[in-house]
Amino acid sequence: MSTPREFATRIVARLRDAGHVAYFAGGCVRDELLGLSPKDYDVATSATPDEVRPLFRRVNEVGVSFGVMLVREQDITVEVATFREESGYSDSRRPDEVRFSDANADAKRRDYTINALFLDPLDTRDDPRGRVLDLVGGLDDLNRKVIRAVGDPDARLSEDHLRALRGVRLAARLGFTIEPATGEAISRHATQLAGVSRERVGDELRKMLTHPTRAAAAELLQRLRLDGPTLDESSRPAHLSSLRAMPGDAPFGACLGAWVVDRVHASGQGLDALALDRALAQTPSRLRAALCLSNDERDCLRDTLALTREIAEGWAARSVAGRKRLASRQAFTGALCVVSGRDGALAATVLADVAALAATPSGLAPTPLTTGDDLVERGFQPGPRFKQALEAAYDAQLEGRIRTREEAIDLCARVLATGEHG
Numbered sequence: 001m002s003t004p005r006e007f008a009t010r011i012v013a014r015l016r017d018a019g020h021v022a023y024f025a026g027g028c029v030r031d032e033l034l035g036l037s038p039k040d041y042d043v044a045t046s047a048t049p050d051e052v053r054p055l056f057r058r059v060n061e062v063g064v065s066f067g068v069m070l071v072r073e074q075d076i077t078v079e080v081a082t083f084r085e086e087s088g089y090s091d092s093r094r095p096d097e098v099r100f101s102d103a104n105a106d107a108k109r110r111d112y113t114i115n116a117l118f119l120d121p122l123d124t125r126d127d128p129r130g131r132v133l134d135l136v137g138g139l140d141d142l143n144r145k146v147i148r149a150v151g152d153p154d155a156r157l158s159e160d161h162l163r164a165l166r167g168v169r170l171a172a173r174l175g176f177t178i179e180p181a182t183g184e185a186i187s188r189h190a191t192q193l194a195g196v197s198r199e200r201v202g203d204e205l206r207k208m209l210t211h212p213t214r215a216a217a218a219e220l221l222q223r224l225r226l227d228g229p230t231l232d233e234s235s236r237p238a239h240l241s242s243l244r245a246m247p248g249d250a251p252f253g254a255c256l257g258a259w260v261v262d263r264v265h266a267s268g269q270g271l272d273a274l275a276l277d278r279a280l281a282q283t284p285s286r287l288r289a290a291l292c293l294s295n296d297e298r299d300c301l302r303d304t305l306a307l308t309r310e311i312a313e314g315w316a317a318r319s320v321a322g323r324k325r326l327a328s329r330q331a332f333t334g335a336l337c338v339v340s341g342r343d344g345a346l347a348a349t350v351l352a353d354v355a356a357l358a359a360t361p362s363g364l365a366p367t368p369l370t371t372g373d374d375l376v377e378r379g380f381q382p383g384p385r386f387k388q389a390l391e392a393a394y395d396a397q398l399e400g401r402i403r404t405r406e407e408a409i410d411l412c413a414r415v416l417a418t419g420e421h422g
Contacts, residue, residue, distance in 0.1 A: 001074060002073060002074075002076065004038070004040060004041050004076050004078070005038075005041060005121075007041075007073050007076045007078060008024060008028075008041035008042075008043055008078045008121070009121045009122070011043050011056070011071055011078055011080060012024070012043055012120075012121055012122060013122060014055050014056070015043070015045050015047055015052075015055065015080075016122065018047070018051070018055055020045050020046045020047040020051065021045060021046040021083075021102075021103065022043055022044070022045040022046070022047070023043070023044055023045075023103065023118035023119055023120050023133060024041060024042070024043060024044075024118065024119040024120075024121055024130070025042050025043065025044035025081070025106075025117075025118050025119075026042045026044075026110070026115050026116075026117075027042070027115060028040065028041045028042060028119075029117040029118060029119040029132070030114045030115060030117060030138075030142065032119065032129055033117070033119075033129075033132070033139075033142055034142070034174070040077070040078070040079075041078050042078065042079045042080075042081065043078055043079070043080045043081070044081055044082075044083055044103065044106055044118060045080060045081070045082060045083065046082070046083055046102065046103075047080075047082060048067065048082050048100055049061065049064045049067055049068075049069055049082065052069050052071075052080055052082075053069070056071045058071065058072040058073065059071055059072075060072065065098065066081070066084065066098055067081050067082030067083075067084050067098065067100055068080075068081045068082075069081070082100050083100065083101050083102050083103055083105065083106040084098050084099060084100050084101055084105070084106055084109065085098075085099050085101045085105040085106070085108070085109050086098055086099075086109050086159075103118060103133065103135065104135050107135040107136050107150070108135070108136060108150055108151060109150075110136075110150050111149065111150065111156055111160070111163045111166060111167070112147055112148060112149060112150065112163075112166075112167060112170065112182075113136045113137050113138035113141045113148050113149075113150055114138050114141050114142050114147065114148075114170070114176075115138075115170075116135070116136045116138050116150050117132060117133070117134055117138045117139065117142075118132070118133040118134075118135075119131070119132050119133070120132075120133065136150050136151075141179075145174070145175065145176040145177065146176060146177055146178075146179050147167050147170055147171045147176050147177070147178045147179060147182060148178075148179040148181075148182050149163075149167075149179075149181075149182045149185065153181055153182045153184075153185035153186075154185045154188065154189070156185075157185050157186060157189045158189065158192075161189060161192045161193050161195065161196050162193070162196050162200050162201070162204060164186045164189055164190065164193060164224070164226055165193070165201065165204040165205070165208075165221075165226065165230070166204065167182065167186060168186075168208070168217055168220045168221055168224065168226065169204060169207055169208050169217060171216075171220060172208065172211070172213040172214075172216040172217035172220055173211055173213050173217075175213075175216075178220070178224075183224060186224050186226065187224050187225050187226075190224060190225045190226050190228075190229055190235075191229060192229075193226060193229035193230065194229045194232070198232075198289070198290055198291060198292050199292040201230055201290075201291060202290075202291035202292040202293065205230055205256075205291060206252050206291075208221075209252055209255040209256060209259070210250075210251070210252050210255065212248040214243060214246065214255055215240045215243045215244040218240055218243055218259055219240060222235070222236070222237050222238065223237075227263075231287065231290055231291075232286065232287075232289075232290035233286075233290075236263060236266055237266065238259075238262045238263045238265075238266040239262060239266070240259070240262050241262065241341035241342060242258040242259075242261045242262045242337070242338040242339075242340075242341030242342055243255065243258045243259050243262055243341070244341060245258070245337045245338065245340045245341035246258050246334065246337050246338075247333075247337060250334055250337070251297075251300055251334070252297055252300070253293070253296070253297040253298070253299070253300025253301040253303075253304060253331075254300055254301075254304045254331065254334030254335075254337075254338075255334075256287065256291075256297075256301050257300070257301045257304030257305050257308070257334065257335075257338060258304070258334070258337070258338045258341065260279055260283055260287075260301070260305065261276070261279070261305070261308060261338050261341075261342065262341070262342075264276070264278070264279045265342060270342060270343055271308070271312035271339065271342050271343055271346075272312075273309055273312055273313050276305060276308060276309040276312060277309065279305055280302065280305045280306055280309060283301070283305065284298050284301050284302040284305070285298075287301065300330075300331060300334075303329065303330070303331035303335075304331045304334050304335050304338065305335075306331075306335075307326060307329060307331050307332055307334075307335035307336075308335045308338045308339060310326055310335075311326070311335060311336065311339050311346070311350055312339065312343070312346070315346070315349070315350050315353070316349075316353075319395070319399070320357065320360075320398060320399045321394075321395035321396075321398040321399050323353065323354075323357060324357050324364050324365070324398045325398070327354045327357065327358075327364055328364050328365035336350060336351065360400060361400060361403075362397055362398055362399075362400055366397060366398070368390070368393070368394050368397065368408070369393065369394075369397050369402065369403075369404065369405045369407070369408035370390070370393055370405055370408035370409050370412060371390070372386055372390065374405070374409055375389070375390075375409065375412055375413075375416075378409060378413070380412075380413070380416055385415065385416050386416075388415060389411075389412040389413075389415040389416050390412060392411060392412070392415050393408040393409075393411045393412050393415075396408070396411055
C-alpha cells in the first residue's frame, strides 16, 4: 500500500507526463522542510479541473469553481488544485473572482510565506526530498522561524479575517515569532474577527487549545487582542497559570475552562468562589454560542468550572462519600489541574487525599452493592424516594459502613420506610 507521499508523487508524475506543471504545495512542504510528518499532501498544478478529471480513476469534484479536486486511492486523499489568483473578498472569506493562473500568482494569493512554498518531488538531484520553489521569501522565513504575511499584511488579512487566528496557531505550534508588521496588521484587524462564522472561529480555537502549545497560543491571542473577538467578550490580559497546568491530552472543554478561570482571576493567584459562581452561571451557554461548542464540549466546560469551584469552596469540609463522588467525576482530573495552576498547595492536599481515599477498601467508585431492580424484587414500589434510598446506600458503601448487598438493601428499606438517611 502506498504512503500519502508516494501517492501524491505519482499524481505529480502523471500530471507532468500529460504536459502540465505540478508541485507539492502549502503545509506539506513547510512541514517536510521542518522535519515534521505532514498529515496530508496537496498538489498545485497548471492543469484545469477538466484536464485533471480524465487522468485519474477516482476523482471527487469538491470545488471545481475554485479549481479544487480530490484524487483518491484506497483511504488516501490528495487535494489537487489548479494554480489560481483571486480578487474581491466581499464576504471576507471567499473570493468573488477566481482566475486560473500560474505558480507565481498562486503563491502570492496565499496567507503566509511559509505556506506559499512549492516542492518538486521528482527533481531529487540536490535533495532527496525534491527541489523547493520559493517565490515569496518563504525559505528565509522558515529558517528564521518567522510568520510573515505574503505581500501586504493588511490586504491578506482583510481577504479572510480567520487568517489572523491561523497565524497565531502556526506561530504557537511551530515556536515561531510573528513578524512585527504582520503582528500589527493582525491587531488592527482583530475586531473584524467578530464578523467571521463562529463555527470557523471555534474550529481554530479548538485546534489551538487541544495542542500542547495551547498556553503560547492563548498568550499570543491576548497580546494581539484577538482573545476578545474570539471568545465574544472584552479583551483582557491574564496570567495563564491554569492553562499551562493542563496535561497535553486534555480535552477542549477542560482547556477552555482553564482559560476561563485564568481570565476571571486575571489580577492575581488563588481561587475566588464568587468569581467562579459568576463564570459558571454565564460562561458555558455564552461560549457554546460564541464557539459552536458540541454538547459534550459544553458539558465538559461546565463540569470543569463546577468542580473547580467545589474544590476551591472547601474540599476538606466534605464527607468521605462527598469527596469520593467528586473525585470520581470525569472532569475532576482537569479541574484539579486548573486548581494546581492557581493554588498549588490546595491541589497537592487534594491529590494526597484522593490517593488515600482510593486506597480504602471500597476505593473511589465501586460498583453499587444494590440497585433499583433489587428493591423491586423485594416488593418495594418505585417512587421518588428510590433515588434517595440508593444514594444513601452508596454513601454508606463509600464510607465503609456497609459491605454486603443485604446490608445495602436493608439500609434502603429503612430509608424508604422512615425517610432516614442511614
